[in-house]
Amino acid sequence: MNGWKDSLGNFDPNALMYQLPFLLIVGFGLLVLVLEAFSKGSSKRWLMWVAVVGIAAGFIGAYLAWKKLGVMVPGDAQVVLDIARGAAPPSTDIPYRELFDGMLIFDRFGVFMNIVFLVGALLTVLLVADYMKEHGFEFGEVFALILFATAGMMLLAAANDLITVFLGLETMSLAVYVLTGSWRRSPKSAEAAMKYFLMGAFATGLLLYGIALIYGVTGATNLHTIATEAPKVGSNPLFLIGVFLVIVAFGFKIAAVPFHMWAPDAYEGAPTPVTAFMAAGVKAAAFAGLLRFFGHALGNERLVWGPAGWGSLMWLLAIVTMTLGNLSALRQDNIKRMLAYSSIAHAGYLLIGVVAAGFGAKTAQPAVLFYLLAYTFTTIGAFGVVAWLGNRGDERLLVDDWAGLGSRHPAAAMAMTIFMLSLAGMPPTAGFFGKFYIFRAAMEAHQQLAGQTGMMMALVVIAVVNSLISVYYYLRIVMAMYFREPARETSPLRSPAVALALIGSALFVLQMGLLPSRYLDMATQSLIGR
Amino acid sequence: MTRVRVILAALLALGLTVLCVAPALAADGDGDRAGVNGDAIAPAAANGELPAISGDSPAPQKPGTRDLIIFWTVGGLAILGALAVITRKNPVTAVMCLVGTFLALAVVYIMLLAHFLAVIQVLVYAGAIMVLFVFVVMIINREESDAWELSWKTWIGRGVGVAAGVFLAVRFITILARSTRVLGLSDAGWSREEMQHFGTTRAVGELLFTRYLVPFEAVSLLLLIAVIGALVLARPHEKVGDAADAAGSPAGQAKPDKGGAH
Numbered sequence A: 001m002n003g004w005k006d007s008l009g010n011f012d013p014n015a016l017m018y019q020l021p022f023l024l025i026v027g028f029g030l031l032v033l034v035l036e037a038f039s040k041g042s043s044k045r046w047l048m049w050v051a052v053v054g055i056a057a058g059f060i061g062a063y064l065a066w067k068k069l070g071v072m073v074p075g076d077a078q079v080v081l082d083i084a085r086g087a088a089p090p091s092t093d094i095p096y097r098e099l100f101d102g103m104l105i106f107d108r109f110g111v112f113m114n115i116v117f118l119v120g121a122l123l124t125v126l127l128v129a130d131y132m133k134e135h136g137f138e139f140g141e142v143f144a145l146i147l148f149a150t151a152g153m154m155l156l157a158a159a160n161d162l163i164t165v166f167l168g169l170e171t172m173s174l175a176v177y178v179l180t181g182s183w184r185r186s187p188k189s190a191e192a193a194m195k196y197f198l199m200g201a202f203a204t205g206l207l208l209y210g211i212a213l214i215y216g217v218t219g220a221t222n223l224h225t226i227a228t229e230a231p232k233v234g235s236n237p238l239f240l241i242g243v244f245l246v247i248v249a250f251g252f253k254i255a256a257v258p259f260h261m262w263a264p265d266a267y268e269g270a271p272t273p274v275t276a277f278m279a280a281g282v283k284a285a286a287f288a289g290l291l292r293f294f295g296h297a298l299g300n301e302r303l304v305w306g307p308a309g310w311g312s313l314m315w316l317l318a319i320v321t322m323t324l325g326n327l328s329a330l331r332q333d334n335i336k337r338m339l340a341y342s343s344i345a346h347a348g349y350l351l352i353g354v355v356a357a358g359f360g361a362k363t364a365q366p367a368v369l370f371y372l373l374a375y376t377f378t379t380i381g382a383f384g385v386v387a388w389l390g391n392r393g394d395e396r397l398l399v400d401d402w403a404g405l406g407s408r409h410p411a412a413a414m415a416m417t418i419f420m421l422s423l424a425g426m427p428p429t430a431g432f433f434g435k436f437y438i439f440r441a442a443m444e445a446h447q448q449l450a451g452q453t454g455m456m457m458a459l460v461v462i463a464v465v466n467s468l469i470s471v472y473y474y475l476r477i478v479m480a481m482y483f484r485e486p487a488r489e490t491s492p493l494r495s496p497a498v499a500l501a502l503i504g505s506a507l508f509v510l511q512m513g514l515l516p517s518r519y520l521d522m523a524t525q526s527l528i529g530r
Numbered sequence B: 001m002t003r004v005r006v007i008l009a010a011l012l013a014l015g016l017t018v019l020c021v022a023p024a025l026a027a028d029g030d031g032d033r034a035g036v037n038g039d040a041i042a043p044a045a046a047n048g049e050l051p052a053i054s055g056d057s058p059a060p061q062k063p064g065t066r067d068l069i070i071f072w073t074v075g076g077l078a079i080l081g082a083l084a085v086i087t088r089k090n091p092v093t094a095v096m097c098l099v100g101t102f103l104a105l106a107v108v109y110i111m112l113l114a115h116f117l118a119v120i121q122v123l124v125y126a127g128a129i130m131v132l133f134v135f136v137v138m139i140i141n142r143e144e145s146d147a148w149e150l151s152w153k154t155w156i157g158r159g160v161g162v163a164a165g166v167f168l169a170v171r172f173i174t175i176l177a178r179s180t181r182v183l184g185l186s187d188a189g190w191s192r193e194e195m196q197h198f199g200t201t202r203a204v205g206e207l208l209f210t211r212y213l214v215p216f217e218a219v220s221l222l223l224l225i226a227v228i229g230a231l232v233l234a235r236p237h238e239k240v241g242d243a244a245d246a247a248g249s250p251a252g253q254a255k256p257d258k259g260g261a262h
Helices: A002-012 A013-038 A046-067 A077-084 A108-135 A141-157 A162-180 A187-218 A223-233 A237-254 A264-270 A270-296 A308-329 A335-358 A363-389 A410-424 A430-448 A455-483 A497-516 A516-525 B003-031 B042-046 B065-087 B090-111 B117-139 B155-183 B193-194 B201-209 B213-234
Strands: A096-099 A103-106
Touching: A013 A046, A013 A096, A013 A103, A013 A108, A013 A141, A046 A108, A046 A141, A077 B213, A103 A108, A103 A187, A108 A141, A108 A270, A108 A363, A108 A497, A108 A516, A141 A162, A141 A187, A141 A270, A141 A335, A141 B090, A141 B213, A162 A187, A162 A223, A162 A270, A162 B065, A162 B201, A187 A237, A187 A264, A237 A270, A237 A335, A264 A270, A264 A335, A264 B193, A270 A335, A270 A363, A270 B193, A308 A335, A308 A455, A335 A363, A363 A430, A363 A497, A410 A430, A410 A455, A410 A497, A430 A455, A430 A497, A430 A516, A497 A516, B065 B090, B117 B201, B201 B213
Parallel strands: none
Antiparallel strands: A096 A103
């Protein structure tokens, strides 16, 4: 308590280097706001480039932070390779820095997640400008809101304390609620924002209640302290209720069944680029929080295991989410709704990774990271094509509207095919390796359990069956594009920015599918510190 | 009805007066370090309600008459106000009584050396939240003499309510009594130094700018987003420039809003 001098004395300005991506993004967000306020003229499209520069600066910041955090095993490529093959990484050498009295932790996990968020923000910014112009609801603040939401995600990914977890989640969510409702002449957008906001507010309340209970039992909000305290109090009912509430709250954010009810409506009503941002960025950030809190801090066998363990609960959640998400997606004719259900199903696959991480599979964290990066490129790309195809007053959201796209716009149809294949998990794309690594991590967890139970094995089997089911509705769009006669004229967006975003994400999806090792190496080095 | 309002106004005025006087007294206590404010809590401890605070002098002085008067006045005001909130039939009256209760509680906080909490109590609860309540009540706009017809007004409902209330009160008092006994708060208590490190503006400020610096700054970002979001969602529809919009939506004739108000 006598500590302001101490903590000022301990503060190292160099430490801000670790936070560089966050600071740059917030700074550019403020810059966009100021420029917007003082700019003349009605078109705010040029602010997009300010945001793009900001995100590029964020990438440089992330690169510097990555370098500053050092390498796990300097110069030893063999270790990295071994880990990629499934060997356990040396757990002692994970570089990290805990800063601001343990409120934030900087490790390569956080930096990797920052990169994922920056990718999501960059693609969204490129998509959203011309989409808004086309549909007549341009406003300059959208870029600031996207940047601030990204900053919230970064805060969440670096959070080492339940308080910062909460604040990061809220910062992100609040900006996305506004983005969802930003198409103000569309009643659907308002409905989507309302539903998303109400559900999000419930989730916030539950999260806070859960945090309060956990704090009450463990006496700490710091994740590291909770990690040491939790095994002692693991069977305390209040602790279990607290953990349960936190799971529910995160379940809302990642749209896991049974907490997914808002997702299809919110995804359908939101402006399409914002939907992409929700599906990719928000989900990735929530998974970063899940991995830090559950996969790592509560990754103690006594807490994961058993009927009251969070692992069992999440195991069930993963199965229900995958299955119901896929089965519901089968029946959708609206592409945005279909992609919404598909996004729910993907949350289910990702939950497998979190459960595996909880069971101590060392490959689980990198697998989830790889999956999130692949999923970000893929899903934003897919929503990007949807955004590209529509024009004012005619959003072209039904599968029938896509008939014959292959002959009219071969490049766009090609890109959409790549994204659909990746979502379905077909080989030459990123989605295949994403799923593959997740399943492998689950099998490693199965071995960790030494065959005591077929839990993880069952999970993998169900996930594979689900992937097969999903092929039907993904390929339905591909079929419509290539094997049906064009129904009517299309006049898609003429926008270099959108084209750039689509081509870029398609290339990355292919590259991550053809040469996954680079990205996996990076993900393998990105372990949660401490 | 008018009589009730006069009484209420009097209560409110009294509360406000006490509120104005109390900080001066608190500063007084800080100055001569006679444990004035700290010891003001002692009589309450006898009732098992609040922990006693001993001053930093080895033999705590008896609480001054002035402190006792203030404590019992605001305590009584708080309880009377709370009772009035649930017994008045007129919603406006109930809401105003709630304001009185909040103000009285703020004074109690000041006496506990929790100055920061007291100010926040007045600003946030008595200020912002109560304004919201009053707005809602006004917007609902019921007849003033019209009592709220609540469906639970049956004997069963009343019985359950009274039983629950009694249960809560008994539990509350017993738990408080036990905790003060177990923790030995009723005679030992905190020293004045500890008190000053707990609730004062200085202590809260120190925490906010050291340990909780990051959350503090993050909240500022959060509030900024909230402000921008409110602006984005609530400003009038913009002029939609080109003719292509004629097909798009009927809102084309809305007024432009680019005055740079933000």
